[in-house]
Amino acid sequence: MxxxxxxxxxFAAFDADREAVLARAQAVGVRRFMVPATTRARWPAVSALAARDDVVIGLGLHPYFVATHRDEDLDALGEALAQRREVVAVGECGIDARFAETLPRQWQLxxxxxxLAKHYRLPLVxxxxxxxxxxxxxxxxxxxxxxxxxxxxxxxxxxxxxFVDLGYHLGLGGAATHTRAQRLQRAIASLPDDAFVLETDSPDMPPAGRQGQRNEPANLTEVLTRVAALxxxxxxxxxxxxxxxxxRLFACA
Structure with missing residues (x-):
């Protein structure tokens, strides 16, 4: 499981066949899904998915979309976290240093x-x-x-x-399957048993051999195979x- x-x-990449994507994942043993939001505009679609028994969600403002975020979105995020019991995390948020020109704004957000994560005692993504x-x-x-x-x-x-010493879990995904990712693979081999989770980042970050294809949760089995081998x-x-x-991370039974 x-x-x-x-x-x-x-994401729109799944609009045409979302139910089929979920069915393929279930067929290979992927039973649950964590869906983090990236912009305020995506919150309604993410929240709608939370109606499913197999989905948990996070709400946040992603650094890649920094140009779309407004200060009032932070106020709205606080209100949403206070009101929506289905939200299990703050995120997706963070820092993407590939975009140096927006780093000050990224850090502010x-x-x-x-x-907010501190106030509501929620984990971060x-x-x-x-x-x-x-x-x-x-x-x-x-x-x-x-x-x-x-x-x-x-x-x-x-x-x-x-990160592990600070109490954080590491998300292991498609990057682990690539032969050039030797530094990452050494890290994976050294992790404590309670310090990692498996993820796809669908529709992005497909496993090795699937570059250019839409990623989907069913491919989590390929990540599992590689992580287990490492x-x-x-x-x-x-x-x-x-x-x-x-x-345990998302406090969901």
């Missing part, structure tokens, strides 16, 4: 969402690209009560253990560990 800890099932050290430093300073997920982790073993553990054992970790 598998839990896709990060997939964007609300991220800081506000960190404070963090997008962190080329900023592992800076983000870890800020998380250490805040000591947030519910930790969170470092989504699509791709750093070094040292960076991985820094950790030298049976797939069933890794699947059970990741499922339990995801349920």
């Amino acid at each position: 598998l839990f896709d800890a990060h997939c964007h099932l609300d 991220f800081e506000a969402q960190l404070q 963090i997008h962190c690209v080329h900023a592992n050290d800076q983000v870890a430093k800020r998380l250490r300073q805040l000591a947030l009560p519910a930790g969170g997920l470092i989504h699509a982790f791709s750093g070094s073993p040292q960076q991985a253990h820094r 950790r030298r553990c049976p797939e069933a054992e890794v699947a059970a560990q990741a499922y339990a970790n995801t349920c």
Whole structure:
């Protein structure tokens, strides 16, 4: 049994066949899905998915879409977190240092969402690209009560253990399946059993051999196979560990 800890099932890429995508995932053992929002405009679609018994959601403001976010969106986020019991996390939020020109605004939005996570005692879903050290430093300073997920982790073993020591889980996805990702693969092999979850980031970040294709939750089995091989553990054992970790992280039975 598998839990896709990060997939964007609300995206337009799934509008034509969303139910079929979910059915394919269920057929290969992916039983639950965590869907984080990226912009305020996506919150209604994400919230609609929460009506399903197999979906949990997060609400947040993604750094990639920084140009679309307004200060009033932060006020609306606080109100939504206070009112919507189905929300299990703040995010997707974070820092993407590929876009240096927007970093000051990214940090402003991220800081506000960190404070919301602290206030509501919710875990974070963090997008962190080329900023592992800076983000870890800020998380250490805040000591947030519910930790969170470092989504699509791709750093070094040292960076991985820094996040783990702070109480965060690492999201392992399609990047783990690529032969060039040797630093990441060393990190995966070194993680404690209770420190990782499995994710697809659908429709993005497909596994090796599927570049250019739409990713979907059914491909989580390929991530599982690679992670189990790297950790030298049976797939069933890794699947059970990741499922339990995801349920614990998002406080969902």
